[in-house]
Amino acid sequence: MRAALISIGDEILNGTTINTNASWISTVLQPLGVDIHEVLAISDHADHILGTLHAYVGEMEIIIITGGLGPTKDDITKKTLCRYFDSTLEFHQDIYDRLKAAFAKRNIPFTENNRDQAMYPHNCEVLHNALGTAQGMLFKRNGSVIVSLPGVPFEMKGLMTDQVLPRLREELQFPTLLNQYFMTSGISESFLARQLEPLEAMLPGHIGLAYLPSPGVVKLRLTARGSDAATLKAELEMLSNEMRRILGSGIYAEEPISIEEHLGKLLVEGKATLGCAESCTGGKIAHKITAIPGSSNWFKGGVIAYDNQLKINILQVNESIISQFGAVSEETVSAMLDGALTVLGTDFAIATSGIAGPTGGTADKPVGTVWVGVAGGGKKVVHKYFFNKNREINIEYACMFALHEMRLLLTEILVKPS
Amino acid sequence: MRAALISIGDEILNGTTINTNASWISTVLQPLGVDIHEVLAISDHADHILGTLHAYVGEMEIIIITGGLGPTKDDITKKTLCRYFDSTLEFHQDIYDRLKAAFAKRNIPFTENNRDQAMYPHNCEVLHNALGTAQGMLFKRNGSVIVSLPGVPFEMKGLMTDQVLPRLREELQFPTLLNQYFMTSGISESFLARQLEPLEAMLPGHIGLAYLPSPGVVKLRLTARGSDAATLKAELEMLSNEMRRILGSGIYAEEPISIEEHLGKLLVEGKATLGCAESCTGGKIAHKITAIPGSSNWFKGGVIAYDNQLKINILQVNESIISQFGAVSEETVSAMLDGALTVLGTDFAIATSGIAGPTGGTADKPVGTVWVGVAGGGKKVVHKYFFNKNREINIEYACMFALHEMRLLLTEILVKPS
The missing domain is CATH 3.90.950.20 (CinA-like)
Structure with a gap:
């Protein structure tokens, strides 16, 4: 299962913003067995967005678009999605009421510009954003699930966790997949690789070992794919014991924490x-x-x-x-x-x-x-x-x-x- | 003039590394008048690299590829570039001698594996890397200049500054372009935009104003394009005086510093x-x-x-x-x-x-x-x-x-x- 992560907007292209959204999304999709095929940043011109959609829709099972939404943007992304999906913008009274109430509660004037934040393509599924005014959108076409989210990191993370991941699980047949993490510190990647050579040699084809290095810390991930969770679990536990035996106190945690x-x-x-x-x-x-x-x-x-x-x-x-x-x-x-x-x-x-x-x-x-x-x-x-x-x-x-x-x-x- | 920035390798796709290379390259190319069209991260599979080259070569004047080189990589990138440019790897005695001397000086054993670091496609221009073992490569085809650099940030930056930018200036006709920066702090982007509305209204078509916001700081960049540098300078100076008058002590510097x-x-x-x-x-x-x-x-x-x-x-x-x-x-x-x-x-x-x-x-x-x-x-x-x-x-x-x-x-x- 392949995914493309697309950021829309000038902030990343001009180097003002570093694309931390994409790296975060990678770390939540990968453990589900999704192969992050491409990470792309493009401008917020309609042609550029359309060209990119044409290239990916039908090719990737998952397309996550971030950015280009929100009240300070001129809505190119939403209009372009509308055009691509042969849709029209539809007014959502419930969203409008909710936004108006939220503004009133915070004593911020609610201008009619904000009405745009209640307009969404009629053939998309609107994903509720609990942390901001721009809602997420989910479309389906040619075997692809296409999701558009605001670029503000904490809004994007909230939407991914609460709305997108559950919906992806419903829409797509994720493989039965188990991950086991080993966080190591103070050991170089190349030294780890030498130590783990015998273990890697005995890995069956359906179990992979990934090295995810950062300064001073290497995250190791054993990933087992198959149809029977109980068997996978037993296999992973055996390998994990071997991993613990080899690396000993080099491992500080078995969950991905700093x-x-x-x-x-x-x-x-x-x-x-x-x-x-x-x-x-x-x-x-x-x-x-x-x-x-x-x-x-x-x-x-x-x-x-x-x-x-x-x-x-x-x-x-x-x-x-x-x-x-x-x-x-x-x-x-x-x-x-x-x-x-x-x-x-x-x-x-x-x-x-x-x-x-x-x-x-x-x-x-x-x-x-x-x-x-x-x-x-x-x-x-x-x-x-x-x-x-x-x-x-x-x-x-x-x-x-x-x-x-x-x-x-x-x-x-x-x-x-x- | 358009550029695509391509990162090769799993580190960015799997979220372990955040793509700071691309944002740095953006900030050095943009002031030259280059439009950063796309920023892309792809895997180090030959087909993926070839497909990406096919899509961009002839379309973008500048293609900068980072990553996928270096002694710990299995040289997929170099071999694939070789294939794409119908080339063969050629041994460079001078590079070999230099690497061997550098290893000797640091008391590190020089294995014959390192010989690969002296092999480059015969039809590329080798760009000297003063800070590491993997050299840069420059190719030309169909109006595109294609550059491949190691992904280690300080090596990449050294190569960009010392080798790539001077060569791009020789190869490409950059517009005559002047930039003037204004660093502001403590003023929101939207407030700045309102204050600068009259100035923006009087900007001639060949002068643009970019807002580059980060928390607490907004970098403003006036960019003037044309053929006569003296005229541009005079125009920019007049606008800069206006900018200083409007923003006053909101400006803390006129060069891009923190x-x-x-x-x-x-x-x-x-x-x-x-x-x-x-x-x-x-x-x-x-x-x-x-x-x-x-x-x-x-x-x-x-x-x-x-x-x-x-x-x-x-x-x-x-x-x-x-x-x-x-x-x-x-x-x-x-x-x-x-x-x-x-x-x-x-x-x-x-x-x-x-x-x-x-x-x-x-x-x-x-x-x-x-x-x-x-x-x-x-x-x-x-x-x-x-x-x-x-x-x-x-x-x-x-x-x-x-x-x-x-x-x-x-x-x-x-x-x-x-």
Whole structure:
């Protein structure tokens, strides 16, 4: 089963918006057994939209169009869909009433322009958007299901989850398919591939292993297809055991979650708190953590000691340590950890100090040199990494390996051997 | 002149990688007068690549292909390009020697697999990659220039800048085109559009105005096309004066830079330093700032006082202020600013406290309520914002409006009226 994901509008073509919608849709369709065949961004000209529909309708089972709807757009997308599907726009009193009530509740004037948001092609199925004014539309033609959604990410996600996925399940015969995830951290994709070679060699044709790598983390997905769910489950469980045996503590979760989400689970279970003392990562570790809803339950905060004076004044690092060993050193990171535990009053702490670049490197400590430390539960671990990339990538890798080190420590201290 | 940007490989289709390459390429090609017609991601199957080339070659003047090259790939892209362009792979001794020397210098074993990285189609122009092992390729056919580049972002950017853009200028007749940028902050796109209506009405046909919005910042671009550069320059200067008159202090820069880069320039010129005290933004302001090379010259650091105890212990916020007014209040943010200036020892400080969501809202202080404060030079400004979005967007907007407030204050204190 193949899908094409199409974004309409200038924002992606002109580089102002990065196409995160498509990547999100991919991650929800793929586990259902859908092959994401093409991801496309086009302009909101009628001819361009029509040409694209002609190319995909009848070829792809699923076509998801995002963008080009909404009250600030001039409705080219809706009119063009109308034209392609030989339809006319039809007024929906119920949608009109609902929008009017929603505007009244928020004290926003309801202009008659908003009436357009209650007009939809008569031969489409209108998909209720609980989070915005532009509704989704679903059409069927020549074996394709064509869905048009607003481009605002949280509206699109709400519609996909609540409306589109259930309707796709009704319309299309998805294969019986089971997925098993293994989230690994601190192991490179190529090293994983070597370790998993024997397992890959024994995979039957109907079970696949996908490597989905990002800095510091590789998501592994075993996907089994077939007709009998019970058999698939048994096969997958056997392979999963093998996977666990080979990768051991390299696996931090068996559901697709980030390391920082996993840290949160461990800390909540262990009733413990975390803080951080960041130099070269400059707040990005704290940002990744606080991006998680509910992180205030286990993350107290941090100090960004970019300037050495703050390492001394706030984190209580002894000035002589910095002058003797330098800010980018095992000794300084170790002292930052002690300071963080004391000053932040947390059970666990992360610290980083390194040379992100592009300048500041020396022969001894070239750009990309990063010391990463974690402490808590009476333990302290400080490691040197050398990433040797550009500033952005050095910072990202430093964050991810710091989180990786923290999960190893939390696992050791908080997780009871089962 | 039209361009298609094609990414080859599973990473984008499966949602693991977000297509930042395409958005970057858009932002460098568009100012040359190139219309980015389509952005496409496809699989690395030969048929898929061939079909895509058939569709675009002869239709688009510029076709930029990224990804599918490099030593870990199985060279489908290079072989398929070879097939499409009726070519054969040719060994390049100079590239081979250069790669071997580079491996030796970094003490990495040079396997004969790497020999493939010295093989290129005989009828392509090899583009030297100074930052990696896979070289770029340039082909010409039916009025199209087709370029294939590795997908690693910094390698791709290096090749685009040093090799591709100069060659495109030689091969294609770019229009005489002048761009003038205006970076605005704190003004919504729709408000800008109303303010600029009279200016837009007087634009001649050969001058366009583009709105490129992102949270808190709208980039405006005036683009003039014609044959006589001097006339265009004069016209653009007249319109730019009008733009400056209408938008006044809404404009923070006339080159495409971020607010945080602009803050850095103001602080370096004013020989002043900045720090931050973040609650709801959780380190993201510091992260945005420290992402800028050289920010250590003007950014000393910050405190992420996520937990109220850290507001009290580190930022010296009086406990009674928090208990009386709450952590999300003008009074608390004001006290956080005082504490930041003292504790961080900086000339200027930013502070935030708000309810990012999804939980934690009350009738008085619903999710999306954020207090943003800036202080320094004897002034202090604290404003309430209400963003009313999801967690991610609330955090992003809080960061951008905090940076916006800081730039207003720095302009007032540091910039001499000219």
